[in-house]
Amino acid sequence: MRVSPVPRPPRRTLIVLSAAALCAAGALSATAAAPAAALPTAPGPAEPPGGARAAAVYPNLTPKPPMGWNNWSYYMCDINEKIVLGNARALVRSGLAAKGYDTVTVDDCWMLKKRDAKGNLVPDPARFPHGMAYVGRRLHEMGLKFGIYEDVGTLTCEKYPGSLGHYQQDVDLFAQWKVDYLKMDGCNLPTAPGKTKERTYHDAYRAVSQALVKTGRPIVFSVSAPAYFQYDGDHVWHQVIRWSSETGNLWREGRDIAVEKHSGAKKWASITYNYAYNAKLAHFQRPGRWNDPDFLLAGDSGLSAQEIQSQMSLWAVMAAPLISSTDLTKLSPAALKVLGNRDVIAVDQDTKGVQGRVVQQGAGYDVLAKPLKNGDRAVALFNPGGSARTLTTTAKTAGLPKAGSYELRDLVTKRTSRTTGKISARVPAHGTVLYRVHPLR
Template identity: 55%
Template sequence: MGWNDWAHFQCGYTESTILANARALVSTGLAAKGYTTVTTDDCWMQTGRDANGNLQADPSRFPDGMAYVGQQLHALGLKFGIYEDAGTSTCGGYAGSWGHWQQDANLFASWGVDYLKLDGCNLPSVAGQSSEQTYQGAYQQMSQALRATGRPIVFSESAPAYFQGTTDWSTVLGWVGQYGQLWREGYDIATYDANKPNSSRWSSVLTNYGYNNPIHRYESPGNWNDPDFVIAGDGGLTADESRSQLSLWAEMGAPLILSDDVTQLSAASVADLGNSDVIAVDQDSLGHPGYVVSQNGTLDVLTRPLANGDRAMAILNRSGSAVTASTTTTAAGFAGGSGCSFGVRDLWSGATSTTSGALSAAVPAHGTALLRITPSAGCGTTVPRGQLSGIAGQCLDDSGSGTADGNPVIVYGCSGNPNQQWTLPGDGTVRTLGRCLDVPGSATSAGTYVDLHGCDGSAGQQWSYDQAGNLVNPNSGDCLDVYGGGSATGTRTDIWPCGHNQFNQTWSLPQ
């Protein structure tokens, strides 16, 4: 948690800007809520290095130098974050770290830096290496250099963002956790425009939520997907949209890195950003991100397991009108049982209630309800349940909601209907409507269509899930595949040899 200048100020900041926002974090109480790392983004340095090859602060922006900034932040009880780039120059054209890994890491440590954001612009081509290999080498070297300083410096990696939309994206997401603690994996959040301060940035929030939520499989304690800055409270979002971003980021376990002008935040925005119940969901010690239960184009329902056995449920209203959303504790992942009851707390209104299973929330336009659900004694059993989304955002679907043996399993637009609700009971099966995802006759021939069948414990009904997003049938060794690489509604699924990050074999599961 913390603050970064970029999304509000871009390069239009100085030493005074950074320190004024740092003091505002303290005076508003946001620092006490956890927003403690203050990061200076691109443009802080000069385009060239000094005679000894060291990075140089821009004297017009930072007349007292970067060590002074670190000292001032530490005196406020805050941590000092700084930006650099793995390439020959930063995205803004300033001196990059390429070939200066240890020198720059040592310099940062001498300045008292606690957090490094390493961007990925302008990496050179290296003979005999793919672009992905070059990026891995660069981030590995900076990680080693930071460790060698002996100073604990949190490492934020931007490498995945440079591969978004390519087949190497999953590969990069698979290795960044070896080197750092968090990583930017996609598009930047829309920046503030002082000339159009109220220009909507809501679509950008939805975009970043949209690419981040399906990849929860890469997140675990100490390793965090970062869908970019929190702009809640800044121009371009309504109050409900701001609370939505906070709710969704908390549900996904995303870093809460604020990028507003903290000195200008309203009292209401400060209260929202400092909502202790929402922050507790985001910072939950279990470190298990939420996943999508259902989407129907209007409502997204997500659930997140919490360390004490509670669940956090987020209900996003994408529409421009208020809705009353209904769901259940079963959808949240609780198995329930006779005599079970559940305490429900609305984390925005503070209202509490008790239910035996039904859940309801009034959700404003572009709003997100965030509920914390506490099971009574004996009701804590949970089962992962939700949609399986894949290529082009299509959902795995029991065609026509049929339950006869051999009913086709296809991809279809996500509807949130029961025939797209799959459970993973922990026995290797994947189930919907009481039936199992099945390779008929436990066949091993590539191209065999997958269908639905009564659960019988056969080898054709066993599935394992890997971090790359493959749902593998161990009996055949093949992957659940959308036939022919298609994404059209109604396309059947089959088993096929697992390829390298094939989009038609990559699935997001409730887990």
């Protein structure tokens, strides 16, 4: 979804962050704060749309949140074969691929402006002189998966040929190229006569979903539909998320994350904004079906070490896809340490497959808790404000069972301590402390 990543005031308050903190981050103006909305109280699984809308559920191809790399946020349209394969090699060389970052996705602008005489999409020979099947082969030789971008409309967001009228033809071509992951955007989709915008999007994404199944190739399907309804009111937005969770494996719910050309302040505002809308949608996620608040920016210029660690920790506790979008060939040791932290990755990839929820809020801070497979809980203390503060919660608030004591492991510093129930830390500005909490007998 190609819209400015600098947040405009939402129609709802998503997670209560203090107006001062959000203003400091550039997320909203002093006059734009909306009344606080209640946290969701219905934690059940997403409900499929009924009646004529019901369709076969797309195969569950992602038992854990997807991980990998996408070029868009860093390179945008400045993309070519050398850049893609160079970043792929960096994934392997850095050890990130071995830690789960295994899908390399080529975003918009990879094709020519016109289809060929048979109606097929044509890779831009100047950008990809060996073609996309070659890119896929090279990625597979590295032990990686191959992702590609298209759009359900007449044109992609950058005005390249969209798939409307060619859904089966295009996904058959992707299957021929051995594509493993399809990101399907929703720009330039005209509302069909006699249909609402929501029904038009539903039918388009359902058609792509069915076409993908017909290829016989297991292709992870990333749905962008909800991002086009974020400001159409919660009822419609949530309905789109519900059917997206049946149509595909993951779905972009809202605004794009910031891009490399933006300032550090705008990037931090974008991270906090995307965190806020995603955290409120935990009740839609279920194991194997993932809310997607967009890319990780670790490695981008302008962000502090605390900010990139916060994004990684928050995305992990929310069981979000961990998809980096930066220049991995120039990744700093500090950024590599954040992206490659096995303990934080383990929280994201936990096989229980549950998105963490906000369990406590105060003026300008959030506490999130995520149940883990072995009975532990991940607990994140998030301070989006401009000065350090001590944040405190309890094992009971985090949903842990009663125990004589608890082991706290800070997943960033690796320090371990014990507590009888109090969970507390001094959290720096724009920081997040992420604990793994284990009840002791």
